[in-house]
Amino acid sequence: MSRLRRMPRRRSYDQYCAAARALDSVGDRWTLLIVRELLAGPRRYTDLHADLPGVSTDVLASRLKDMERDGLATRRRLPPPAAAYVYALTERGRQLLPVLAALAEWGAPALDERLPTDAVRAHWFAVPLLRALSGPLDAAGALDTAEGVVEVRLDEGVFHVRLGNGGAAPDDGRPVYGDGPAPRPDACLALDADTCRALGAGALTVADGVRDGRIEVTGEGALAKVLRGE
Known part of the structure; x- marks a missing residue:
């Protein structure tokens, strides 16, 4: 007599509550951090594993399958010569950006002290920095009309973020940030990790950082001039 294979029951809080339903999908350990990585665009499994130090291969594979099942991510094969599989966020997955920004x-405040065991990647500062750049630069609201690509240079590495009209991260399906230098940045910011953390926490504005010499802005475009307060 054959036996039907039972699929494992999806874990749920079994509560008719929007927050509980959301946590059914993204409340597991590592899921939101995978979202953080995929906000930079499609990533191969090996790249995700490299930038998620501490996650096991089994857990990462399981979380990615869960995200596909819940409509947060898709898996597709790149055309030759790459011929590799990559994971990418769906529109619903990209809608988690403001959730991650608020969480960051x-x-x-918990980043006041960096522990010796703490791993760090420069692009992990991208999401909170996007939030810092989404508001007005000063009382005149100059940044409200700014858009373009900002390259950010830290001692820990380089990443870039993309601003849409109004300073907010654009919602057009393209990655909102990327690891490494930007091909053609509209402005470049040079600062240290503590300054970047202060920006993300709301303890420092771009205008104050530039005025105090904690942020160096280079570039000749409109966005660079706005960031310099010109």
Whole structure:
């Protein structure tokens, strides 16, 4: 007599509550950090594993399958010569950006001390920095009309973020940030990790950082001039 194979029951809080339903999909350990990585664009499994130090291969594979099942991510094969599989966020997955940004802002005070065991990647500062750049630069609101690509240079590495009209991260399906230098940045910011953390926490504005010499802005485009307060 054959036996039907039962699929494992999806874990759920079994509560008719929007927050509980959301946590059914993204409440597992590592899921939101995978979202953080995929906000930079499609990533191969090996790249995700490299930038998520501490996650096991089994857990990463399981979380990615869960994200596909819940409509947060898709898996597709790149055309030759790459011929590799990559994971990418769906539109619903990209809608988690403001959730991550709010979570990063709330958790920023816990970054006051970097522990010897803490791993760090420069692009992990991208999401909170996007939030810092989404508001007006000064009382005149100059940044409200700015858009373009900002390259950010830290001692820990280089990443770039993309601003849409109004300073907010654009919602057009393209990556909102990327690891490494930008091909043609509209402005470049040079600062240290503590300054970048202060920006993300809301303890420092771009204008104050530039005025105090904590942020160096280079570039000749409109966005660079706005960031310099010109």
